[in-house]
Amino acid sequence: PADSAPAGSEVERPFSKVVVYGSGLMGSGIAQVAAQYNYQVTLVDLNQNMLDKGQGYIRSSLKRVARKKFADDASQQTAFVDNVMSRVKVSTDPVKPVEDADLVVEAIVENIKVKQSLFRSLDEAAPQHTVFTSNTSSLPIGQLLAATSDQRATQFAGLHFFNPVPQMKLVEVVKAATTSQQVVDSLTAFCQSIKKSPVHCNDTPGFIVNRLLVPYMMEALRMVDRGDASVRDVDTAMKLGAGYPMGPFELADYVGLDTLKFITDGWYKEGEGLVGDGLVAPSKRLDALVAAGNLGRKTGKGFYEY
Ligand code: NAI
Structure with a gap:
């Protein structure tokens, strides 16, 4: 069975x-x-x-x-x-x-x-x-x-x-x-x-999955921060264009925005060379959501409301 x-x-x-x-x-x-x-x-x-x-x-x-x-x-x-x-x-x-x-x-x-x-x-x-x-x-x-x-x-x-x-x-x-x-x-x-x-x-930061996923979620945040696309459109694009089951913002809400911030803050502080600081640089939008207690699905609100 x-x-x-x-x-x-x-x-x-x-x-x-x-x-x-x-x-x-x-x-x-x-x-x-x-x-x-x-x-x-x-x-x-x-x-x-x-x-x-x-x-x-x-x-x-x-x-x-x-x-x-x-x-x-x-x-x-x-x-x-x-x-x-x-x-x-x-x-x-x-x-x-x-x-x-x-x-x-x-x-x-x-x-x-x-x-x-x-x-x-x-x-x-x-x-x-x-x-x-x-x-x-x-x-x-x-x-x-x-x-x-x-x-x-x-x-x-x-x-x-x-x-x-x-x-x-x-x-x-x-x-x-x-x-x-x-x-x-x-x-x-x-x-x-x-x-x-x-x-x-x-034994390297993020092993395989998070080493690739975390910079990807942060790059999605930077794209939205620059005003180049909306949260919803980035998610739709990655689901329908790349075949991902969730877009990066849906995924971030699922993982928990506090967890995402905890990981990127940890890696960023480690300094140049470990992950590449540009890939995991802090995001004001992420910091603000975490400071407001909007941590994603588990609190009912993050990039989306649940
Ligand atoms: P959680 O907060 O749901 O559970 C942690 C548990 O550990 C709590 O019940 C707490 O009382 C207990 N605990 C704390 N100190 C202890 C001690 N000294 N001895 C025995 N128990 C103790 O946390 P979660 O999400 O289960 O994460 C646990 C670990 O798994 C973390 O290292 C996290 O990075 C890792 N992880 C989490 C994932 C996730 O999606 N939440 C995914 C993969 C790994």
């Missing part, structure tokens, strides 16, 4: 116990797909309230999968959801779950200090074979693994999922300078075992 693998299927399974840090939008999606494909998962967050929210996301997403899989059979739907949920444990203990983990996927707040401090404490508690990964969108993997021991540096990589995780097929497997090829291979097999399509890239 497309949505779960039977136990004992032939797909290579390089890990058995997966620990996901952060039960927000991304972490709950990652926990869901791992559990759906028969991994034992522990989801960790700061408090029970956050974990309840995460489990709520997973349950409602699984119900949608179940309705598709077992259209006319409510009891099979319930059994499917309960079966997958039985593989998702939760914990507020920041360290204990990692003591027998094979794979750690970190999906906590996008703050380098907070992430480094988590990885530092996990490194002390985790067995040597445990592979550490981060789902960060914009922070260098090399700076995260610098918080851990030299031995862990070969066992550390980026594992970048896309939102919404259950629907989006792509995972970027990011190789830092010290990541071993064996770890890259295990992560590749892991992605395949949860029915995702892995791509590989080096």
Whole structure:
């Protein structure tokens, strides 16, 4: 079946116990797909309230999968959801779950200090074979693994999922300078075992997708700022002329304008050479929308109203 693998299927399974840090939008999606494909998962967050929210996301997403899989059979739907949920444990203990983990996927707040401090404490508690990964969108993997021991540096990589995780097929497997090829291979097999399509890239800003998409969205903003075309016409042009499912402004509203600003501010400050400052220079229009709290879909207003 497309949505779960039977136990004992032939797909290579390089890990058995997966620990996901952060039960927000991304972490709950990652926990869901791992559990759906028969991994034992522990989801960790700061408090029970956050974990309840995460489990709520997973349950409602699984119900949608179940309705598709077992259209006319409510009891099979319930059994499917309960079966997958039985593989998702939760914990507020920041360290204990990692003591027998094979794979750690970190999906906590996008703050380098907070992430480094988590990885530092996990490194002390985790067995040597445990592979550490981060789902960060914009922070260098090399700076995260610098918080851990030299031995862990070969066992550390980026594992970048896309939102919404259950629907989006792509995972970027990011190789830092010290990541071993064996770890890259295990992560590749892991992605395949949860029915995702892995791509590989080096540890450079934005990896593949965001490195191309972010300058594209900023170039669309500059075009509108110059008064050369309207927001709506740029979006229509890219949908009907380039075949993109969303125009750059619809996409920016979907991603969140605060997130777009956070990424470009981070890259811009890094200085010439990393991305090319002209590509990610601040936009007054973007700054004004963020300052006004108009962050896109999630607040009901960004470039468009929702
Ligand atoms: P979110 O805000 O929905 O969830 C973050 C969760 O982490 C929260 O529940 C928070 O309580 C928890 N958390 C914070 N500090 C923690 C700690 N020390 N230990 C355990 N849990 C902690 O954030 P979201 O959107 O899920 O993003 C998480 C990560 O995924 C970020 O690094 C982000 O860059 C990355 N990412 C986000 C994408 C998106 O579209 N939102 C896409 C791809 C990657």
